[in-house]
Amino acid sequence: MTNLSAPRPDTVVSVRNLTKRFGKVTAVNQVNFDIQAHTITGLLGRNGAGKTTIMQVLTGQEFATSGDVRVFGESPAENARVLSNISFIKESQRYPDDFQPKHVFESAPWFFENWDADFAAQLVDEFRLPVGRRIKKLSRGQLSAVGVIVGLASRAPLTFFDEPYLGLDAVSRQLFYDRLLEDYAEHPRTVVLSTHLIDEVSQLLEHVLVIDQGEIIIDQDAESLRGSATTVVGMRAAVEAFVAGREILSREGIGGLASVTVGALSAEDRLGAAHAGLELSPVSLQQLIVRRTNVTEKEFENQS
């Protein structure tokens, strides 16, 4: 998919021809990509696409079937030096019986040398997390908050969030996005975020990796991806004249009005559209990805 040869010097993750099979299931098939230092990358895709499997291989929790995976220039498998620089936050995290959130936060400095206890305490307040309650008794959202707090306050040089906020309400999710962005600006690090809530995180993402059926189908800067399609709306005849000869991604219309989504437009194209009395609107990242993964938006929302 990408122009892959030798990784750039600021490459934190480098994946070459990665295949991971579970018995007869090929979860990840000949995948190639790099992740650059100090970026926030969205790892996106439908259910069962292979996102978690990729993160498990990158964090040394699963072995690759074949291919080469480098994290900070080394194989992550059974590599304590690499793993001490990684924080992997996932919904299925298990804690010892009888553990309370405060025990998690007290033991975190053992694992994360950049752990910021004050930041963790601030987040506990903001997420209203009952730190003295047994983890087993926490609500789903409170359990997610434990993971999110660990992921943020650990300030690991490489942090993976795998659907970290299942159960978090809209206010708490916004809090997570805000704190992530603020803290990332102050303490730059490399973050990989796997999510179905694409539009919610869209503004956070600098790079987008989309995986579909075990293969990378998009590996692109978020900015250029956003600019890769535009919807043109106006009187049918004017719209049709404007889009003639262009790549058409979708087309809708009602009466004399038409709405057509086309590929990237130049500044000159945009001026031309304005002169023709046409309205241009950006296509959301979610819509773009849904189109490329070939499902209807309804189907996508149902599985999110």
Ligand SMILES: Nc1ncnc2c1ncn2[C@@H]1O[C@H](COP(=O)(O)OP(=O)(O)OP(=O)(O)O)[C@@H](O)[C@H]1O
């Ligand atoms: N331990 C396993 N044994 C057998 N199959 C597995 C195993 N782990 C994952 N798979 C399969 O590999 C594929 C990729 O799974 P993975 O969990 O990586 O997807 P995902 O993109 O994270 O999905 P979701 O968005 O639903 O979490 C799926 O078809 C899944 O059923």
